[in-house]
Amino acid sequence: MEFGSIEREIHVDATPEVVYEVVSTPEHLRGWWPDEAEFESAPGGTGTFRFGDGASPDAHVVALTVVEADPPRRFSFRWMHEPDETATPGNSLLITFDLVPSGAGTLLRLTETGFREQGWEAAVLEEQYRDHVTGWDHYLPRLAPYASGLVQAP
């Protein structure tokens, strides 16, 4: 039962600078993960993710703490700890995005570690979250207006 970490990589046809913005700023995170994100995107910066409607009892709020912010190479943060606790390896999961230039684009590497300690709780949260929304059904309608909004932005 070795569930120590999850590793993934994906090629993105965008520069590391653009990919860094998307993985590290609250405005963009809302487009691909939580319903609401508030945090300062600098080392030591703290904040929260919210999953679900804020007015609903089903909503979950979890804390995050930025560990490294090294644009456009690496962004990492800890999450899942209680909002009044300091993030440590024992109470949180560490998510690291490494960005490597690849042709005109970027190789984006994701690592999430800490599963032996916290992964079960995180998985429960994910399961509960997916009971309410199922991936693309939830995100696709959001994404088109989001992308065209970017194109129209001054």
Place this chain on the structure above:
Amino acid sequence: MSVIVDDELWSAVGDPIRRRMLDLLLTDGGGTATTLSERLPVTRQAVAKHLGVLDRAGLVHATPSGRERIYAVDEAQFARAVAQLSSVGAAWDARLRRIKRIAEAIQLSRDSRPET
């Protein structure tokens, strides 16, 4: 109904000692409260209690053997627990696809508006 079952399953495997017990039962092909307590930093009584939790979650099955009960991992239920954890990986695959789409949309919009 399925949500309740899942809650039991998750809390059963959420405890480090119980995960260690599952590891030992899988490696050894089975064991009793006595044999498990010899290899864990907890009492036989505590092991018996943990085995009860695992049994209720359907993760182990007991077969009487003399004065002891021999426990073995229920492979179907264990596979189900593992599958739920691997869904965390699937969630990341979906997130990364969304990151890709958003970043590529931004890049396209910037390329079509060259800096002056």
